[in-house]
Amino acid sequence: MTETEKAKRNPPWTRDEIILALDLYQKLEGAWPSEGNTEVQELSNTLNSLWRSQGFDGATLRNPNGVKMKLMNLRAHDPAFKDRAGLKAGNRLEVEVWNDFAGQPEHLRETAEAIRQAIAANTLSPTDYVKNDALSMEEVEAPEGRILTVLHHSRERSRKIVQAKKKDVLAKTGRLACEACGFDFVERYGDRGQGFIECHHIKPLSDLPNETKTRLDDLALVCANCHRMIHAQRPWMNIEELSNLVYSVQNSI
Ligand SMILES: [Zn+2]
Ligand SMILES: [Zn+2]
Known part of the structure; x- marks a missing residue:
């Protein structure tokens, strides 16, 4: 695969991204956001800018629809919606993040806010947000995600x-x-x-x-x-x- 082809593929969601999506899911209290929901748009913009600074340029990269899909994946883990058919769970990381923050809505809110602040403050190198080599081999990203770990x-x-x-x-x-x-x-x-x-x-x-x-x-x-x-x-x-x-x-x- 060439670098250009690689850049067109959408990278897998990171823990930080899932935390931000879960925070939005919690804020919406299970309600389904409309196409033009401002918060979905904002999250899409934030995540998009992080990845584009890394050379990813896929047309569907973290677009509002992708963010909505992720909210849907998260709903599949929500015990309150367990009997709803047609919801497809995404990956293992979603389960992990869901469990890490289960029953701690305040902690989730504060963590997501801190991640957004750290991104806005722009004090880290862009690679710190998404690349594995920002941490040494023995260092495991905290439940709160890579950005706060690096900080x-x-x-x-x-x-x-x-x-x-x-x-x-x-x-x-x-x-x-x-x-x-x-x-x-x-x-x-x-x-x-x-x-x-x-x-x-x-x-x-x-x-x-x-x-x-x-x-x-x-x-x-x-x-x-x-x-x-x-x-x-x-x-x-x-x-x-x-x-x-x-x-x-x-x-x-
Ligand atoms: Zn000691
Ligand atoms: Zn330490």
Whole structure:
């Protein structure tokens, strides 16, 4: 397949896109939108612009009809409409997203709003929105989607705030120990481990676009292993959950 042919095919829907569609589905309360529904048009425009910036140019790419079809796919997962015939469920990702947000309408609304804000703020590179290589191999996209995941990582890797956090903890405790498992790089590696530890951003992902300034309290110190484990599976764990896990596994051996 040539690049031009590839660009004409419509790419599969991403988690971020399905979250935005599910948010609209929730807003419409199961009602069927008319052809010219403003919100369907708006969502179509937003998604279209993301993909077109990536070189996709199919004539039907995320057009209003495609967005309506996706709402129909989502309805097929809605227990309230279970007995309705003729609704075709789309893919596994829809089921996942539906389940991730089941019974949490407020969380869905906030997450979708945060994604829209992040897109509008235009602070990420276009590839961060859609490409897999925006994340490293072990990093799993959060339930809240790729855009907020990339934003999370960029916040916790910001050199200046990370240095300030380490300096602050070192001044207060005299060491840089992992808040989940207690690991201390100096204890294990001597001088080579001096000043070494990672930071994990602990605020909810839906807060990220709103808070442009990271505060010291937004970060937790974690060793490299614990940080990987937090992000290794969906849903991500928080520090307390990981800490409980580490100690319960330790005690069961
Ligand atoms: Zn650790
Ligand atoms: Zn993290």
